[in-house]
Amino acid sequence: MFPGSMNPRFLRFHLLGALFLCLCSTTGFAQTSLSSSIRGIVTDSASGQRLPGVGIRLEGLTAATASDALGAFRLGNLPAGTYTVRATALGYRSPATTVTLGAGATQTVTLRLSTVALSLREVTVSQPRDPNQSLATITQIDRVLRPLNSAQDLLPLVPGLFIAQHAGGGKAEQIFIRGFDVDHGTDFNVSVDGLPVNMVSHAHGQGYADFHFTIPETIEALKVYKGPYTARFGDFATAGSGEFITKTSLEQSQVKLEVGQFDTRRALVLLDVLPKDKHLFTQNSESAYLATEYYFSNSYFDAKQHFKRFNGLGKYTGLLSERTSLTVLGSHFTSNWDASGQVPERAIREGTISRFGSIDPSEGGSTNRTNASAILTTTLSHDAVLRQQAYFVNYNFNLYSNFTFFLDKPEDGDEIRQNEQRNIYGYTGSYERDTPLGGRTLHSVLGVGTRLDDLDLALRNTVNREVRDTIVSGHIYEQNFNAYLDETLPLTDHLTVNAALRVDYFRFNFREQRDPALSGKAGKGRVSPKLNLYYDLTPNVQFFARSGFGFHSNDARAVVLDPRANVLPRAIGYEVGSTFKPVPSLVVNTALWALHLQDELVYVGDGGFTESSGRTRRYGVDLALRYQLTRTLFVDADLNYNHGRLVEAHPDSNRIPLAPTFTSIGGLTLKQPSGLSASLRYRRINDRPANEFNSVRARGYFLLDAVVSYTRSRFQVGASIENLLNVEWNQAQFDTQSRLPTEPAEGFSELHFTPGTPFFLKGNVSVFF
Template sequence: MTLNFLRILLFVLALCGPVGVAPLCAQTTTAASLRGTITDSTSGQRLLGVGLRLEGAGGSNSAVTATDELGSFRFSNLAPGVYTLRAAGLGYGARTQTLTLRAGENKALTWHLPMVALSLREVTVAQPRDPNQTLAAITHIDQVLRPVNSAQDLLPLVPGLFIAQHAGGGKAEQIFIRGFDVDHGTDFNVSIDGLPVNMVSHAHGQGYADFHFVIPETVDALRVYKGPYTARFGDFATAGAGEFTTKTSVTNSLAKLEIGRFDTRRAVVLLDVLPDGKHLFSKQAESAYLATEYTFTNSYFQSKQHFKRFNGMGKYTGLLSERTSLMLLGSHFTSTWDASGQVPERAVRAGLISRFGAIDNTEGGSTDRTNATAVLTTTLPGDAVVRQQAYYSRYNFNLFSNFTFFLENEDQGDQIRQTESRNIYGYTGTYERNGQLGNRALRTTVGVGTRIDDINVALRNAVKRQVTGTIVSGPVYEQNLNAYLEETLSLTDKLTVNAAFRADYFVFKFQDAAADSASGRATKGRVSPKLNFYYDLNPQVQLFARSGFGFHSNDARAVVVNRGDSLQALPRAIGYEVGSTFKPVPALVVNAALWALHLQDELVYVGDGGFVESSGRTRRFGVDLAMRYQLSRILFADLDLNYNHGRAVGELQGENYIPLAPSFTSIGGVTLKQPTGLSASLRYRHLNDRPANEFNTVRARGYFLLDAVVSYTKGRFQVGATAENLLNVEWNQAQFDTQSRLPGEPAEGVSELHYTPGTPFFIKGNVSVSF
């Protein structure tokens, strides 16, 4: 299959070349072209992803495209004649114009689109620029409608994704999506402004995706990619990927204050640095802003959590010339907290502690992260765009945990301390060109990149946060080199094929401070082909069939010890799906997909114990359904339904369950949305009961929760309130079947459900002012 796939790509390249300059791809001398830029009429900022449709007289010669990173678009190789051009972006007013193109003419336009109230009638289901983003219409709607009040609200913007907090609020959330318990991120790739969030070879768990360094008020957009079908993503992108981007500019400065139950306080400031046409580096369009956030809460546990978090961020975006833009971003995040740990059910039944109590209340930790990145985007002659990004992150992590209580040490307890300090260096570069293959549109993308993680990591024993011994420690070095080639060809006016392959090469090194036998070096490579088809039945219906290989890496400490076993490094995944995004009526947008995903081996480095667990081969299949409906001009409804079925391959019936893998999840709500006056939202979350071990003898408990948000806006002021768990139900967040021992119990301990209790009824109010 891989060989045939490469032959297809080589055939395309032989005809057109990687940058579309062969004679077959050249325009005819009598052909016309149309290019232009789209900007926001208020801020003047160039808009990415605005859809454009060009139709010849009588509906002939139809073509679609979308604006690039510089807000630019181009239609090439056009026959002379009369055309109608229409531009539309979600939340922006549409514009239509009739044009006459003469032979050999290269016409240029600049359009300014005004912001308008959200209308689902304007949503288009085809994604001409990024066909792999089949959830684009859904996520664009959610970004406008769904309330985001904390960093924990950002990841659940991904349709079908659920999170659970382990303890204390300072750790990365546990993630559930498409039948996966991906722990803290082993199978879901997360990034923000091109910065990778997932941490390789992390002290607490592979793929650790701590998203708390992001200020939610600065987030502008989210692109969701489910499955391993997109060449841009490599490590961890098996169940999917989420690309977040922050705002290019802020229309007004903002100050916001929140106060809630459990001593909760939060303050946010966004400051526009370049108001009223001021400039820093050039006389072209520029924007810059600063953002800060401070959060404190004692949470709802009996032992106060003393959770504190500070975020600071600055971002600059500007046009250095008509063809070149520069983005600079810097941020710093720090957080400290105490935690109560997981609760064993038997301790609550016996009355030893309450649901919000603790066996060991000396857990907790601290973490910080500093980021710096620069992105240079240049439009070259010939309708090509080059994007280059360099980034650096400095990261520290310190965590005290106790999951087994007194199982290993009946006198002093089993507390552990996980620490690491990390430097991340990275570069990504892409070259993208819109060309022609005969008279058909061809977009070629070439990408290269590297990421280096230089880490010092340790796992130690501790008693009440005092270290008593070392289990494993030493420096880790991990580097990923990658490249990919992607071709998107319009075979007909309705059918598009997207074909790609990606190559990844990893270098793993670990030097154990105490044991040479656990030290070493290993290398491993992966080639991941992708093949996707998209068929626009009409402007209201797009069908798709997608397939691709992917992988997730494993912890370097496990890889070097087991370097003779290739599965220990980069276990492969293969996925495929069919589905559709369609509008049965103008105000209803639906996305449906039937999917399957096979993993070669689910290997997990257990940072809490310093060892590797393997669950062998697995297979999953499921159905995703997302619907967004506009009931009236200001009233909207949404619903996500996700069914998943997963089992281990090669295990006996009844012993082949995948622990904690959800089989059914659902999210939905009704939202009243107005630019001024009253806005409100009532939402529910449901996750079903599921096996907590391979034998289904212990069950993790599901839940159904109601949340509400209300706000009132007048002029520059807004007041509001958020209520979580309106029905005040008892529910569990993170849940595990764990072998633990309480004082006085037999040495072998007891295996049963341990959980982190979910939030009881919680309410907070907020007030903000724009200036």
């Protein structure tokens, strides 16, 4: 039986756990105490900026918390006495602060953190304010150590995530994680500063997540949540979620130029538009910066790709008062390209084209995206934090593809055009507070949100980019309403329980312009309980057991055809694992996990129809290692084993196409105080089935990349090499039925692929001011 829909006892267990903590929160709000407390603010000693998410601990005690969105913290329920307060954040150091409390007294402190060289000896593994973010330590280390050469390097910062590019940088990447071929984002939720990246009911496919509107040098932090265990995420969050956060301010302005092979050029400008005397930074501070990026490349294909991309970003953050901050962000992205497309192995084998050739050189596309966002964060008088965000996205997409060549239309070819024009309107709000409860502190978060996608889209047949006829064309109105309650309660000094309940409701409306039979309306809701346990044996050893329900979302065009169908198939995931430090300079995260889906529905945007895989089952093991060999030398490795099957299929045809079974990413990094940095990194993915029968195999690969840079106070020079060994490898790979002009009418089914980057050298120089 599928545990997500046919095991009511398991569902009741989750619901009772969540409701128990909800009851605790409502009773806890009425409690009062004469105990003492410590309040404080955490700031960067150089810039004066407040720092959120910094761990706060009392020496010799288990009491801990973290600074909130405004850099404030509170440690309550303390008896009178003298305490030593320490703040812990990766890459920062703060002196110990001694506080003496009288009975019922409250003391206020300011903790000023100074930046220091990375030392894994000082890392602690527990996350007192957000225990579900058990990969926080790993991702913080990676953000400091791993080099970023392009926006494509950002998603692989998620431990265990692999990407493959279809069109030389123009399209969104294909994503692989936890035994999923996520396509372009069907089961992994991505956001930037609270702006959703995944697109519902997209012209190319459900969940399409084009991340290229992000400038890598502006990213400051990444939060990773594997599995459906966190209530803040609903749609697309089956395998997990990644939250990228851009910088609040710049340490200094920067101009950067890059030049590489294949006519590759990139220019970057980061400009601090509110420079200030750091020593006069006040609590009513504000910061603002502009970032622009231009990129051009003809890529390594025989036909020039003419790939162009422009990004512009402006961000303002200001403290309107001691208790209120405002963040305003605006950005614009535009890109256009030609593409060589996927090619069949036989065409290369027979000498019809070279490895970097193309069958239909008229493929390509264009896209643009404009974002606007405002976030108002307020600390209320009773220590609660109210965060509200409103956002707007205007998005346009136009793609020409040809996957089957001359199979359906022997004379003109099978090229198609997918295009859409979309507006997204969204709001999210959260109310967060700590409440004394029986000598413990209950952390509660209540969240609400809505997202409305209003778009026109079409799928058409084309020849050399000229439209011949229309397959599907219409207007989609899709809205999601959601709410959640998340409660975290330390039951003992070592054991913490996190329980949550999330509710999602979707409204679908599709009007097909030519065929009313394809139009319709539908509505569907889901309740998703979560229950997670964390046991901190020591500050350096944490065990966890997590479980949660989620859902696999579906495309509006498919939903309205049969509103009674299971349009939001349930998912259930669970895992056990640990984050620990066996020796002071080694951080390890490991998890044994399983994930069941009631159905995997995929709307095939290339054909205008829905495919159902039926029930699926996946399980696997994740292992992440971060080790500091010396003061300046670090080694890291992620190893991920995944096993997945189609549950209802015959054993001879139960493989999940393109689902990876083993992936690994790692490297060796040198960080010298003199400014010299170097990194040698590898990527490994194994062969995997390309169809249900395992009769065609997608080919694995092992790649080496290298990066070196030298940084001083006013400049930086560097170079990078992709595919250091110049191996032949395949990026996107599919088992496709296609026909070349001289072949029989039925064509041939075999592996089609996009060739991976050959040896690629690129140099860069930056000036800071």
